[in-house]
Amino acid sequence: xxxxxxxxxxxxxxxxxxxxxxxxxxxxxxxxxxxxxxxxxxxxxxxxxxxxxxxxxxxxxxxxxxxxxxxxxxxxxxxxxxxxxxxxxxxxxxxxxxxxxxxxxxxxxxxxxxxxxxxxxxxxxxxxxxxxxxxxxxxxxxxxxxxxxxxxxxxxxxxxxxxxxxxxxxxxxxxxxxxxxxxxxxxxxxxxxxxxxxxxxxxxxxxxxxxxxxxxxxxxxxxxxxxxxxxxxxxxxxxxxxxxxxxxxxxxxxxxxxxxxxxxxxxxxxxxxxxxxxxxxxxxxxxxxxxxxxxxxxxxxxxxxxxxxxxxxxxxxxxxxxxxxxxxxxxxxxxxxxxxxxxxxxxxxxxxxxxxxxxxxxxxxxxxxxxxxxxxxxxxxxxxxxxxxxxxxxxxxxxxxxxxxxxxxxxxxxxxxxxxxxxxxxxxxxxxxxxxxxxxxxxxxxxxxxxxxxxxxxxxxxxxxxxxxxxxxxxxxxxxxxxxxxxxxxxxxxxxxxxxxxxxxxxxxxxx
Numbered sequence: 001x002x003x004x005x006x007x008x009x010x011x012x013x014x015x016x017x018x019x020x021x022x023x024x025x026x027x028x029x030x031x032x033x034x035x036x037x038x039x040x041x042x043x044x045x046x047x048x049x050x051x052x053x054x055x056x057x058x059x060x061x062x063x064x065x066x067x068x069x070x071x072x073x074x075x076x077x078x079x080x081x082x083x084x085x086x087x088x089x090x091x092x093x094x095x096x097x098x099x100x101x102x103x104x105x106x107x108x109x110x111x112x113x114x115x116x117x118x119x120x121x122x123x124x125x126x127x128x129x130x131x132x133x134x135x136x137x138x139x140x141x142x143x144x145x146x147x148x149x150x151x152x153x154x155x156x157x158x159x160x161x162x163x164x165x166x167x168x169x170x171x172x173x174x175x176x177x178x179x180x181x182x183x184x185x186x187x188x189x190x191x192x193x194x195x196x197x198x199x200x201x202x203x204x205x206x207x208x209x210x211x212x213x214x215x216x217x218x219x220x221x222x223x224x225x226x227x228x229x230x231x232x233x234x235x236x237x238x239x240x241x242x243x244x245x246x247x248x249x250x251x252x253x254x255x256x257x258x259x260x261x262x263x264x265x266x267x268x269x270x271x272x273x274x275x276x277x278x279x280x281x282x283x284x285x286x287x288x289x290x291x292x293x294x295x296x297x298x299x300x301x302x303x304x305x306x307x308x309x310x311x312x313x314x315x316x317x318x319x320x321x322x323x324x325x326x327x328x329x330x331x332x333x334x335x336x337x338x339x340x341x342x343x344x345x346x347x348x349x350x351x352x353x354x355x356x357x358x359x360x361x362x363x364x365x366x367x368x369x370x371x372x373x374x375x376x377x378x379x380x381x382x383x384x385x386x387x388x389x390x391x392x393x394x395x396x397x398x399x400x401x402x403x404x405x406x407x408x409x410x411x412x413x414x415x416x417x418x419x420x421x422x423x424x425x426x427x428x429x430x431x432x433x434x435x436x437x438x439x440x441x442x443x444x445x446x447x448x449x450x451x452x453x454x455x456x457x458x459x460x461x462x463x464x465x466x467x468x469x470x471x472x473x474x475x476x477x478x479x480x481x482x483x484x485x486x487x488x489x490x491x492x493x494x495x496x497x498x499x500x501x502x503x504x505x506x507x508x509x510x511x512x
Contacts, residue, residue: 005075009444012081012157014265019060021068022445026465032063044105047098050087057161058228065230076448080440081158083182083242086133088151093170097147100136107139126181126188126278126287134184134201153209158240166219166237173209178241181288189276214241214291215451238451243440244270249291250443252466254459257405263413267305267385271298273400292459300392305385308350333375335418339481341376343367346384360501382419386426387489393427409433425478430471
């Protein structure tokens, strides 16, 4: 009897590196995860060690392969990873500087200095100068010239892991097209680096890796990598993709009007497009290629939005119980609080603003009184992120040509009945909670299966891998109340950015 093929999928996320062995029907046969380590030596600095991420990936893959008992049947491998951060490797393909996380804000000055060319950058690349590759590379060149000179190629984690699994030399380092929207350096529609943008950022084009497509085979598993992971020597490795488009694919986001809500460390709304349509008007959306050929995705995110919940639990409320116990209690209290949290608004940008339109945004409560309790505080955080989503969702028809019709909820936040309900009510759109939380792993398996010829229609396969539960429908009365409050939220967001700018200027004088 011939065994059916299986695929190794690995997602190198911000706080967790996951791996799985998945069959051709989308069944996860085995999985494993290893916590990732974020280093935060001082405020504004968030970095990681690419070699440590590689070790975590090898460990997670090895555990999943061993648990599956299907090593002999593995026919393909694919990696995804966080998208906006950037790493630098030298001629030996070893890092020459720590991976600059998307959570790191040291390039904020570069973002402001590039604001005059933001429209040009967005029109060509799909992304304004924000916490993207170009601004981070510019910061490195400006402040760490020795590390910049030693850089042979810039790398994001997924391609770094895949290339090293194949034993490629640094001259064959690559980036796949799904990451280009977060580069600010590419002629994204043409799938090539833009000399104009590279010059605007003051960078060197030869330090940028070659561009490939997600389903291209970039090499095969080397003998050393096989020993480290348990994957057979010679197994084809596909280029893979960025965690958000890969997760969207794994959730079946393949038609315009569909969107995914990834509620993790960041709160990110990703919408499917059938055309190249960068958001040059507001520059609040990042547009890049989809994994599905001929399609694009447009995404917007609250930098560190999901961190606010944990910050509230750990630092403000200092709940004595476990995280699960704390959030269960907060959910109960917040569900009992009224729509609008007793006229309490939360500005959700706890890691700072990310767009040229409002570059100085910070976070905080407005309208707080002594009558507000823990439930109000927690509910206002959930509502604040939903309000920000609603602004982006209302731009969908102008950017995508289609109204938003459905959002599929992924990530840890999708486990919250209350938060999913709030988002549906605020946006006025049905939310579908995915039965599998591992959509990025499923998306990787779809890529590997397509790259190796086991799937011919990746969009159809992505749709067939899910039996969707009933949607959480918006409540008309609550939606009407939220629309009223959203007008106040939008006005506050527009007016407060200059205040935060003055605060930022004041804090620049701190010497502590």
